[in-house]
Amino acid sequence: MDLFTAAVLVLDSTVRLTIPLLFAALAGLFSERAGVFDIGLEGKMLAGAFAAGSIAIVTGSPYLALVGAILVSVALSLVHGFASITAKGNQIVSGVAINFVAAGLTVLLGQNWFSQGGRTPQLPNTARFNPIELPGAAAVRDVPVVGYLYAELISGHSILVYLAFLAVPFSWWALYRTRFGLRLRAVGENPGAVDTAGISVEWLRYRAVIVAGIFCGLSGAYLAIAQSAGFIKDMTAGKGYIALAALIFAKWKPVPVMFACLLFGFLDAVAIRLQGTPVPLVGEVPVQIFQALPYILTCILLAGFIGTAIPPKAGGVPYTKER
Amino acid sequence: MFRQVIGAAVVAATLAAPAWAADVKPAVVYGTGGKFDKSFNEAAYGGAEKFKAETGIEYRDFEPTNDTQGEQALRNFASRGFNPVVGVSFAWTSAIDKVAAEFPDTKFYLIDSVVEKPNVRSVVFKEHEGSYLVGVLAGLTSKTGTVGFVGGMDIPLISKFACGYAQGAAAAKDGTKTLRNMIGTTGAAWNDPVRGGELAKTQMDQGADVIYAAAGASGLGVLQAAADAGKLGIGVDSNQNGLHPGAVLTSMIKRVDLAVYNAFMETKNDTFQPGVVALGVAEDGVGWALDDNNAKLVTEEAKAAVEKAKADIIAGTVTVHDFMTDNTCPN
Numbered sequence: 001m002d003l004f005t006a007a008v009l010v011l012d013s014t015v016r017l018t019i020p021l022l023f024a025a026l027a028g029l030f031s032e033r034a035g036v037f038d039i040g041l042e043g044k045m046l047a048g049a050f051a052a053g054s055i056a057i058v059t060g061s062p063y064l065a066l067v068g069a070i071l072v073s074v075a076l077s078l079v080h081g082f083a084s085i086t087a088k089g090n091q092i093v094s095g096v097a098i099n100f101v102a103a104g105l106t107v108l109l110g111q112n113w114f115s116q117g118g119r120t121p122q123l124p125n126t127a128r129f130n131p132i133e134l135p136g137a138a139a140v141r142d143v144p145v146v147g148y149l150y151a152e153l154i155s156g157h158s159i160l161v162y163l164a165f166l167a168v169p170f171s172w173w174a175l176y177r178t179r180f181g182l183r184l185r186a187v188g189e190n191p192g193a194v195d196t197a198g199i200s201v202e203w204l205r206y207r208a209v210i211v212a213g214i215f216c217g218l219s220g221a222y223l224a225i226a227q228s229a230g231f232i233k234d235m236t237a238g239k240g241y242i243a244l245a246a247l248i249f250a251k252w253k254p255v256p257v258m259f260a261c262l263l264f265g266f267l268d269a270v271a272i273r274l275q276g277t278p279v280p281l282v283g284e285v286p287v288q289i290f291q292a293l294p295y296i297l298t299c300i301l302l303a304g305f306i307g308t309a310i311p312p313k314a315g316g317v318p319y320t321k322e323r
Numbered sequence: 324m325f326r327q328v329i330g331a332a333v334v335a336a337t338l339a340a341p342a343w344a345a346d347v348k349p350a351v352v353y354g355t356g357g358k359f360d361k362s363f364n365e366a367a368y369g370g371a372e373k374f375k376a377e378t379g380i381e382y383r384d385f386e387p388t389n390d391t392q393g394e395q396a397l398r399n400f401a402s403r404g405f406n407p408v409v410g411v412s413f414a415w416t417s418a419i420d421k422v423a424a425e426f427p428d429t430k431f432y433l434i435d436s437v438v439e440k441p442n443v444r445s446v447v448f449k450e451h452e453g454s455y456l457v458g459v460l461a462g463l464t465s466k467t468g469t470v471g472f473v474g475g476m477d478i479p480l481i482s483k484f485a486c487g488y489a490q491g492a493a494a495a496k497d498g499t500k501t502l503r504n505m506i507g508t509t510g511a512a513w514n515d516p517v518r519g520g521e522l523a524k525t526q527m528d529q530g531a532d533v534i535y536a537a538a539g540a541s542g543l544g545v546l547q548a549a550a551d552a553g554k555l556g557i558g559v560d561s562n563q564n565g566l567h568p569g570a571v572l573t574s575m576i577k578r579v580d581l582a583v584y585n586a587f588m589e590t591k592n593d594t595f596q597p598g599v600v601a602l603g604v605a606e607d608g609v610g611w612a613l614d615d616n617n618a619k620l621v622t623e624e625a626k627a628a629v630e631k632a633k634a635d636i637i638a639g640t641v642t643v644h645d646f647m648t649d650n651t652c653p654n
Binding site: 006009013016017107115116118119122125223227228229230232233234235237269272273275288 | 357359360361388504505508511514515516517518520521522524525528540543544547551566
């Protein structure tokens with residue numbers, strides 16, 4: 001296999017691995033820009049994945065499963081919202097609690113309903129989001145370079161993949177070009193000012209966590225019914241935390257979030273591809289290096305070597321009107 | 324109470340077995356993959372259920388969700404008078420080592436690893452021999468001359484599968500290349516089907532058209548990816564041919580069910596013996612699965628070749644190198 005084909009295949013794998021991170025990081029983006037830290041991305045993804053897996057096997061419809069995943073994830077978001085916005089609780093504690101609840105409850109319910117050790121049964125292809133061939137992909141496949149790129153890299157993904165990449169410009173537009181976005185960002189920086197302008201801080205923050213819930217639901221559904229064929233316990237495997245790392249790495253901005261997720265997805269794809277294959281000059285590289293890189297990069301960033309990452313000023317602080 | 328004891332003694336006496344042998348109270352502690360992993364643990368469950376169906380004796384089981392719960396569960400069962408206590412995973416090696424010393428009167432069985440204690444029987448499998456057989460079939464079935472292996476956790480035990488498989492594939496057709504990948508280095512590697520699927524896709528991109536998954540629940544992702552791409556997967560431990568009928572070439576069967584069943588039976592019949600037993604092809608402890616789901620995939624010649632390889636191993640004319648003896652693989 002020549003180098004070009006290998007590179008395209010790694011990029012193709014990158015795209016597949018990036019999607020769950022991208023959805024989750026966008027979820028974190030909305031929530032955290034509104035001043036609600038969301039450590040519970042992982043748990044909401046997991047709950048969404050479980051909902052998607054179980055609804056898909058029962059109804060056979062991936063679309064109903066997607067809706068169900070979003071609803072479950074939004075419900076958890078609202079719990080987080082209630083705890084951290086209305087009840088003014090600690091946002092980190094609430095997020096961690098959601099992670100624990102999701103990790104335990106999915107396995108418990110799964111075991112109870114399907115008796116497969118917390119797994120949902122394997123889905124038939126009709127109950128999943130399958131890769132879609134873009135028009136003309138087969139026709140241009142033999143065109144050198146461009147045709148192959150189009151057929152292999154651009155075409156042949158599930159609808160959720162395209163949705164994820166469309167969500168990036170949409171998020172940028174929503175955050176920077178709409179009144180809602182302006183207020184949402186303001187509420188994360190200076191909720192007092194927003195309140196003074198006569199806008200409800202609480203309602204804005206609730207809307208932000210609902211959006212986060214929707215994105216986490218999409219991420220979970222992608223994991224369970226597009227990338228895999230069913231829910232498996234702990235299938236998020238820390239992706240929620242990597243998404244948080246990506247969010248910090250991208251300094252809480254939508255387009256950089258996409259690139260950070262692509263970078264982390266790429267590292268993962270390279271780790272998979274290079275496993276057991278010697279690299280010229282260096283020899284065999286331990287895969288652990290690539291697996292650790294997202295965290296190492298984020299640490300380096302936080303230590304201030306690659307610019308500085310400044311979180312939204314009012315992040316993590318519940319808003320109290322009068323003292 | 325007294326009457327019940329008498330009754331039990333009478334029943335036992337009529338069975339011509341020692342009176343106290345009737346109070347077998349078996350317990351199983353599964354591995355962290357979960358009881359219904361369609362693979363290793365499910366086989367253990369099958370063995371326990373078979374014992375229950377045949378003898379009517381109830382057993383208790385426990386599914387640890389992480390590596391620290393195993394020891395607690397084993398100790399808990401032993402302290403409540405369960406006998407035998409069966410640990411179904413190499414992960415419980417040190418746990419059984421400890422707990423067996425605390426309860427010298429309880430019989431312990433350890434599957435997939437070895438503990439040397441007077442009250443422990445260790446049951447290991449010659450997975451390299453079973454893997455060799457499916458390797459032969461893979462080598463003969465592959466059209467590209469490249470076959471794949473996706474392992475779960477990167478431990479010598481899994482390399483043993485890979486090594487036997489590679490030897491079989493190379494023996495079937497000269498120059499057959501085996502791509503080998505491991506999913507991870509922690510226990511999470513048994514539950515990551517996404518990564519398993521990605522590794523399988525990578526191997527298929529590199530030309531592999533038969534992929535053997537020895538990765539617990541992660542293997543489901545490997546078989547799925549192979550089936551999605553129109554290639555063939557090979558299952559492990561239990562018969563996984565039915566997961567994707569027509570897209571799973573065969574399964575390397577490891578008779579964990581037999582090991583658990585025997586553990587219960589030996590304690591019941593009071594024929595417990597400490598030490599290590601290795602179940603290979605000759606003991607029917609490992610083998611390959613042929614049923615309606617894969618009958619069309621296996622040609623007559625291939626079937627004959629695998630059966631010949633099996634006979635050769637039993638006769639001793641073919642020796643499959645065991646990775647764990649020296650941590651190297653000739654292929």
